[in-house]
Amino acid sequence: MSGPRNNGEEGHAHEPHVMPLWLLFAVFGALIILTIATVAAARVDLGALNMAVALGIAAAKAALVALYFMHLRYERSFLGFVFIAALFFVALFIGITMIDSVEYSKDLIPGYAPGMQK
C-alpha cells in the first residue's frame, strides 16, 4: 500500500512561505497604478519613446506578477533562472528576426513597405 515515504524528514520540516495578505494587496494596488500609468503615458506623445515607455511599464508589471504572485522571490533561484531564460530566448527570437528583417529591407520593392524606407 503506498504511503508517505520519509527518509527521516518530516513533511513540515520545510514550512511553506505564505504570502502575507498585505503584500498581495500592495502588489495588486501597484499593478493597477501601473496600468493607469500605461494608459496615461499612451496619451502623451513621446515619439519613439512611447513604445519604450509602454514596454518598460509592462515589464515592471510582469516583474511584480512574477516575483510576488508567482512567488519567484521566495522560490529556489533555479526557477527564476528558468523564467529569465525564457525571456532571453524570446528576446533572441525577436531580436535576430528583426535584424534579419531590417537587413533585407533594402531589397524590398519600393513603396511596398513604407515603414522600412526611413
Add this chain to the structure above:
Amino acid sequence: MQGWDFDPCRYLKHNPKYRNTMSEKKTHNHNRHDRPAAGELNLPHHFDSVEQFTDSGKLGMWLFLVTEIMMFGGLFCGYAIYRVRHPEIFMYAHKYLNPALGGVNTAVLIFSSFTMAWAVRAAMLGQKKTLVLMLCVTFACACGFMGIKGVEYKEKWEHGLLWAGKYNPAHETASADAPPPAAPAAPGPTQPSFNMDAPAAPQPPEGNPLDTRTAIPPAATGPEGLSPRGAEPASIIKEQAPANVQTFFSIYFLMTGLHGLHVLIGMGLLVWFIIVSMRGRFGRGHYLPVELMGLYWHLVDLIWIFLFPLLYLVE
C-alpha cells in the same frame, strides 16, 4: 531504492478469479485506500519526500510556462516584424479598438490574478472557505473578461473588421456603390471627402438615403475628424485606410484569440479546482496543485499585460 508498490486490493479488484477471497467484497470500498485525509497528501511512491514532490511539480509547471512564453513569443515576433515594416497599418487600424474596454479587461485580469494568489495562500493555510471563495471570484473575473472580449469580437464582426480575406469594412453599409476594400484609396462617389482644407458639411450620398454614415458630422477634434479616445465606426476612418489593413486584424484576432483560448482552458481547470476544493482535497498538507494552477493563471495575466499596450495603446 524504492521497491515497486503492489496494492493487492487494487489487483484483486480487477481479477475475478480472486473475488471470493476478499472478506468484505460487498462493502470493500477501494476508494478509501487511495483517498487521504482532507487536506493531506498521499505522497506518490516515486517521490522520496514531499519536498521533492513539490519541487518537481513546480519545475515541471515552470517548464510548461516557458513553452507557453515561447509560443506567444512567436506571435509577438510576428507583431514586431509587421509593426516595424508597416507602422501605418497599426496607426490606422488600432483606432478600431476600444482602449477603455481593453483597460477594463486588464484590470479584471489583474484582479483575478490577485484573487488566485489569495486562493493559493488560503490553500496553504487550510482555509477551505476562503479558498473556494477566491477560486469562484477568479472564475467570475474570467467570465467577465471573456464577456468583454465577446462584446469586442461581436462589434468587430458587425463592422466587418475581420482577419485577412474576411476583412470587409464596407459590408456594414447598405450602399452598393461603396468602394471595395481592395482599393480604399479611391473613394466612390457615395463617400464624402474629409478634406482638411474644405470643412464643408458632408452631403448624403445619392442612391441610399438610409446610409447613416454621412448623417453624422465628423468630430471637431483632430484632422481626421476623430475623437481621440474610443473606437470609431468603420465608415468614418475608411478614407485614409492604407493597404493591407486586414493584417492588423489577423494579428489582433490570432493573439487575443489564442489568449482567450488559454483563459477558457483556465476556466475549465478552475471549475475542477472549485469542485475538489469544496470536497476538501487541499489543505496544509497538500496545496501544490493550487500553486500550479496559480502559476498558469498568472502567466495568462502576464501575456495580457503585454498584449494590452501593444494592441490597444498604439500611439
